Amino acid sequence: MITTRYAALLRGVNVGGSRKVPMAELRTVLAGLGHTDVRTHLQSGNAFFTTASDAGEDALAAAIEQALEEHFGFRVDCLVRGGPYLRAAVDACPFPAGDLEPRQLHVTYFSAPVTADRFAAVDRAAHLPEEFRLGDRELYLYVPDGLGRSKLADALARPAVVRGVVATTRNWATVRKLAEMAHDPAP
Numbered sequence: 001m002i003t004t005r006y007a008a009l010l011r012g013v014n015v016g017g018s019r020k021v022p023m024a025e026l027r028t029v030l031a032g033l034g035h036t037d038v039r040t041h042l043q044s045g046n047a048f049f050t051t052a053s054d055a056g057e058d059a060l061a062a063a064i065e066q067a068l069e070e071h072f073g074f075r076v077d078c079l080v081r082g083g084p085y086l087r088a089a090v091d092a093c094p095f096p097a098g099d100l101e102p103r104q105l106h107v108t109y110f111s112a113p114v115t116a117d118r119f120a121a122v123d124r125a126a127h128l129p130e131e132f133r134l135g136d137r138e139l140y141l142y143v144p145d146g147l148g149r150s151k152l153a154d155a156l157a158r159p160a161v162v163r164g165v166v167a168t169t170r171n172w173a174t175v176r177k178l179a180e181m182a183h184d185p186a187p
Contacts (some may be wrong), residue, residue: 003050005037007086007182008064009109010045011077011168019074021045026063029067035066041177044074046170048181053070057081077166079109083182085137088175090179094133102173103146108156111166118161129154147171 008030013021023040026047030038053060061080068076089107090097099104113136113186124131130152132141143150147169154163170178 003036003052005048005050005083005182006048006060006080007083007178008045008049008061009079009081009168009170009178010047010068011079011166013045013076019076021068021072021076023047025071026068029071030064033063033067039181041181042174043123044170044174045168046174046178055156058111077111077168079111079168081109081178081182083179086175086179086182089135089138090176092135094140097172100142100172102171102179104142104144106141106143106147106169107172107175108141108155108167108169112135112164113137114139119156122152122155122161126157130158141169159179 010026013019023043026045027038027040030047030049034053035051035102037048037050039048041048042047051060052119055063057080064078064080065076068078074163093105095105114134116134119132119134130141130143130150132139134151139156141153141156147153157167
């Protein structure tokens with residue numbers, strides 16, 4: 001039996017006291033779907049699992065979303081990504097990640113490929129020195145003063161910009177940990 005290791009990235013949980021998803025319960029939900037080697041990282045909705053299913057990332061994400069809604073009583077958007085994708089996203093970073101603090105560099109993962117047209121209304125020059133660069137299903141965001149103070153991050157998260165896709169953002173330390181943990185099921 002061939003198994004594959006994935007990361008499940010939940011959007012908007014355990015932030016500001018609402019949409020609580022305890023990590024122990026998240027692990028139970030994932031195990032209940034038949035996944036093995038289930039682990040979580042931090043409290044912000046990062047989980048890892050191994051599965052023999054060949055359903056594909058979108059189908060796995062849909063099954064997790066349905067199970068979470070049944071368990072918690074509210075909808076949680078989820079992206080599922082394999083280890084090779086997560087490693088490639090780290091390797092493709094267009095910014096000098098080794099020279100930056102993890103709080104200065106973020107990756108927004110999207111549920112589908114994105115093009116520059118989607119971001120055409122964002123005035124890049126008005127937000128300098130903050131800047132972003134696109135990958136295929138990810139956006140790399142450099143924010144020298146951190147995400148919480150970023151006007152560019154606000155512009156990139158406007159509903160008109162992200163309409164039609166699920167987007168979830170992680171800081172660089174978490175991005176690197178996701179790539180590592182999606183390859184390594186050992187505790």
